[in-house]
Amino acid sequence: MSEAIKVEIVSPEQLVFSQDASSVTVPGVEGYFTVMGEHAPLMSILKHGFVTVQADKDTKSFYVGGGFVDVSPKGVSILAEVAKTSADFSEEQIQEEIKIAKEQLQKAKDADETSVAQAILDGFSNFADEVKNMRPSGF
Amino acid sequence: MVASAKLRKAQEAAESSRPYAVRMGTVLNGLGAAYADREDAPKLLGGTGNDKIHLLIVATAERGLCGGFNSSIARLARDHANKLISEGKTVKIITIGKKGNDILKRLFPDNIIENISLRDVKRIGYSDALSIGQKVLDMFDNEEFDVATLFFSQFKSIISQIPTAHQLIPAKIEASKTEEKAQVVSYDYEPDEATILADLLPKNISVQIFSALLENAAGEMGAKMSAMDNASRAAGDMIDALTLSYNRQRQAQITKELIEIISGAEAL
Numbered sequence: 441m442s443e444a445i446k447v448e449i450v451s452p453e454q455l456v457f458s459q460d461a462s463s464v465t466v467p468g469v470e471g472y473f474t475v476m477g478e479h480a481p482l483m484s485i486l487k488h489g490f491v492t493v494q495a496d497k498d499t500k501s502f503y504v505g506g507g508f509v510d511v512s513p514k515g516v517s518i519l520a521e522v523a524k525t526s527a528d529f530s531e532e533q534i535q536e537e538i539k540i541a542k543e544q545l546q547k548a549k550d551a552d553e554t555s556v557a558q559a560i561l562d563g564f565s566n567f568a569d570e571v572k573n574m575r576p577s578g579f
Numbered sequence: 580m581v582a583s584a585k586l587r588k589a590q591e592a593a594e595s596s597r598p599y600a601v602r603m604g605t606v607l608n609g610l611g612a613a614y615a616d617r618e619d620a621p622k623l624l625g626g627t628g629n630d631k632i633h634l635l636i637v638a639t640a641e642r643g644l645c646g647g648f649n650s651s652i653a654r655l656a657r658d659h660a661n662k663l664i665s666e667g668k669t670v671k672i673i674t675i676g677k678k679g680n681d682i683l684k685r686l687f688p689d690n691i692i693e694n695i696s697l698r699d700v701k702r703i704g705y706s707d708a709l710s711i712g713q714k715v716l717d718m719f720d721n722e723e724f725d726v727a728t729l730f731f732s733q734f735k736s737i738i739s740q741i742p743t744a745h746q747l748i749p750a751k752i753e754a755s756k757t758e759e760k761a762q763v764v765s766y767d768y769e770p771d772e773a774t775i776l777a778d779l780l781p782k783n784i785s786v787q788i789f790s791a792l793l794e795n796a797a798g799e800m801g802a803k804m805s806a807m808d809n810a811s812r813a814a815g816d817m818i819d820a821l822t823l824s825y826n827r828q829r830q831a832q833i834t835k836e837l838i839e840i841i842s843g844a845e846a847l
Contacts, residue, residue: 441730450598450599450602451599451705452596452599452705452708452785452786452789453592453595453596453599453704453705453800454595454596455598468769469769469770470769470770480767480770481767482764482766482767482768483606483610483766483768483769483775484768484769484770485770485774485775485778507774508606508778508779510602510606514714517602519599519603519606521600521705521709523781524799524822545762
């Protein structure tokens, strides 16, 4: 088990998330990458996509709409222009996003674009499941 | 009471936006320091090479009744504009908020190019700042100005707001402390330094505007509260003074009438 890292997700409006984690996966411009403890200092621009934070057995994911990540010995700071959890979306919005992602997937010309669209589709599908679990049908 | 609840909200908003702005500042300082003196530095950092046309972005409140809050920002902007004009430079002004526009419109009717109203905005969101930032960047790309300065009020406490001028373009890089410098050296960049810097600089403009707007909102509420407080106190003092003079006059009237009656009775 590698050393824990401090992960912070910050949007201009607020500190969205701040916790120790064992690993964090972010959507860098050149593809998703995972940061674990004692990572070399790195700075990267982020595409819109999903940040996944792994802490012990807990996994949390956040939707980020562009920004950048700063990996330093002090921890990982993700500065995102938009940072949302599944709770910030309504079910309809998620369905809408899934629809858009599916269209993107169809339009994708090469392997890169396909994987990006697929990742976003998977992320929103996960969100849809989370939302369903949180708000049981019957309401 | 209403003002203090609003103040608390505005203050919280201003505080929760700080982590982002602070980190953005640290990263930019680290990156920018290396680029500041280079020829190929991005224009947002290195400037256009001229300083003929100045853009002043003056952020004030939408409403009055907040003491000297609006006029102190406007005064700072006015002095700055007058100084630039006397140096023979062209001044363009964008006002955010009605009050500042009212004051500056009288002084510089020809220099104001736009007034952005946030009157309908209840809670200032990042998207508001983003659209203003975009507007400024578009103007910069069209070479409509060389230097942009943002005027706003820094929220220190309820009773003290400091009108501040902050240069947005070209970005000011604070010399980082030697201690921090040592840590910055071994960074990996993806894709590369220049691209990241080019991506961050425009974002930084919006972030700066956003935090200025939030500081302003908190400052306005604070100023409003102390203005209200002063007004209540002044009204109380006035009531005391008026009650005193009312009683004196009443007493004088009674005495006068008594004297008339007594002297009338004596005469009989």
